[in-house]
Amino acid sequence: MHKRALGAAAVTGVAALALSACGGSSPTTPSNTGAGSSSSAATTTGEPETPTGTAAPVRDANVDLVIWTDADRSKAVQKYADQFASENGVSVKVQIATDTRTQFKDATKVGKGPDVIVGAHDWLGELVQNSTVAPVNLASDVADKFLPNAIAATKFNGQSYGVPYAVENIGLMYNKDLVPNPPKTMDELVATGEKLVKEGKAKQVLSQFVSKVGNAYFAYPYLSAFPEGGIFATKDNGDYDPNKLLVNSGGSVKGGEVLAELGKKKILSTNVDDTNQDALFDTKAAPFMISGPWSVAKAKEAGINYGIAPLPSLAGGGAMKPFLGVQMFYVSSKAKNAALAQEFVTNYIPRKDVQLALFEVGKRPPALKEAYDEVSASDPDVKAWYEAGVDGKPMPNIPAMNSVWGPFGQATADIIAGKAGAKARLDAAAKEIAANIAKG
Numbered sequence: 195m196h197k198r199a200l201g202a203a204a205v206t207g208v209a210a211l212a213l214s215a216c217g218g219s220s221p222t223t224p225s226n227t228g229a230g231s232s233s234s235a236a237t238t239t240g241e242p243e244t245p246t247g248t249a250a251p252v253r254d255a256n257v258d259l260v261i262w263t264d265a266d267r268s269k270a271v272q273k274y275a276d277q278f279a280s281e282n283g284v285s286v287k288v289q290i291a292t293d294t295r296t297q298f299k300d301a302t303k304v305g306k307g308p309d310v311i312v313g314a315h316d317w318l319g320e321l322v323q324n325s326t327v328a329p330v331n332l333a334s335d336v337a338d339k340f341l342p343n344a345i346a347a348t349k350f351n352g353q354s355y356g357v358p359y360a361v362e363n364i365g366l367m368y369n370k371d372l373v374p375n376p377p378k379t380m381d382e383l384v385a386t387g388e389k390l391v392k393e394g395k396a397k398q399v400l401s402q403f404v405s406k407v408g409n410a411y412f413a414y415p416y417l418s419a420f421p422e423g424g425i426f427a428t429k430d431n432g433d434y435d436p437n438k439l440l441v442n443s444g445g446s447v448k449g450g451e452v453l454a455e456l457g458k459k460k461i462l463s464t465n466v467d468d469t470n471q472d473a474l475f476d477t478k479a480a481p482f483m484i485s486g487p488w489s490v491a492k493a494k495e496a497g498i499n500y501g502i503a504p505l506p507s508l509a510g511g512g513a514m515k516p517f518l519g520v521q522m523f524y525v526s527s528k529a530k531n532a533a534l535a536q537e538f539v540t541n542y543i544p545r546k547d548v549q550l551a552l553f554e555v556g557k558r559p560p561a562l563k564e565a566y567d568e569v570s571a572s573d574p575d576v577k578a579w580y581e582a583g584v585d586g587k588p589m590p591n592i593p594a595m596n597s598v599w600g601p602f603g604q605a606t607a608d609i610i611a612g613k614a615g616a617k618a619r620l621d622a623a624a625k626e627i628a629a630n631i632a633k634g
Contacts, residue, residue, distance in 0.1 A: 242268035242288040250297035251289035258284040263312040309529035315347040315520040318591040328527040344561035347520035347588035356522035358561035363516040365582030376503035401474035401483040405467035408603030415514035420445035436594035442624040450616030457610035502578035517589040597630035
């Protein structure tokens with residue numbers, strides 16, 4: 195399962211998501227990044243350090259710069275950490291954290307955390323609220339080199355807190371052997387799929403993560419297709435407003451009614467989750483799948499002649515717009531060498547070679563325009579995923595979002611299963627979410 199779901203689900207304890215995922219201020223680049231350090235030459239490990247079991251990494255007090263990341267990205271980060279160490283005459287250690295966000299918060303409180311962490315942008319509000327991350331000093335001309343939505347996702351209350359390296363979103367994958375051209379509307383998708391089922395060429399129309407407890411990440415685009423549909427309204431500065439819920443707005447209810455109709459027709463089912471979503475598409479049981487870049491490798495391995503397209507539009511509304519996830523590098527507010535951490539994050543991570551190396555890990559579109567342009571010119575999938583999310587909005591990074599995933603996800607599952615009407619169930623979800631937010 196992709197990382198976006200894992201990060202958000204960990205907050206609520208339920209499978210709330212399908213996944214596991216800046217700028218403006220003047221730079222303050224240190225003149226001597228090794229200042230205050232006893233190191234006169236680089237200290238590199240060549241291999242990221244993995245803690246025993248699920249324990250948090252133990253910081254070496256003698257290391258100048260410590261970076262925490264997950265296992266997937268560790269080798270790519272290690273390569274550039276070693277290079278940074280060599281160039282600056284400092285010691286750098288990359289450690290693998292099994293639960294980066296939680297372990298980082300706990301370790302930072304007692305002064306044993308890392309200087310830099312790698313993680314999703316929607317951690318931001320919670321980390322700022324806990325005073326565990328520091329603003330980054332990214333020069334405005336450097337920020338301008340990134341995709342606008344990627345930069346927007348790294349800001350909280352107008353302040354930049356990280357440097358992005360990848361963007362991700364869901365779109366429509368389709369079997370080109372069965373469907374040469376992707377449908378533009380959900381009605382067309384349903385009609386095409388039902389015809390294929392009737393002809394015995396497919397067993398069901400669409401594979402989409404729903405599950406018994408729901409999946410807010412995948413359900414959100416149905417609401418976003420309608421005016422004022424969504425989860426939170428936005429303030430004048432573009433930030434999400436935790437005091438203005440849209441979960442049961444008129445537009446959201448219309449999106450809920452679409453979910454209800456698709457559930458009634460068995461197009462969407464709570465029997466589909468992360469255990470079988472890819473398999474339904476990869477075995478040709480379903481000609482369509484709503485998923486993200488994390489599903490491509492399995493489709494290739496299965497020999498599926500797939501295509502990638504934007505999500506379809508909904509009758510009476512517009513195009514379904516997905517959430518955008520952004521992966522980024524944060525600087526700890528308790529960094530041992532703050533200037534060194536800032537130097538690595540603001541001057542190393544924006545480099546094209548670094549962004550390209552991180553792209554090779556997860557195949558998400560790079561956040562740096564120059565890197566994206568190079569990759570998309572040779573990899574049509576990258577261009578297709580980017581275009582599928584071009585009108586999407588960054589996933590809310592405010593702490594109040596932690597109160598949304600479970601209640602909203604369950605509400606959409608109940609609507610799809612026909613257990614309750616769209617308006618009544620979304621009204622109830624909005625009431626529960628508001629109560630959770632009020633409790634903090």
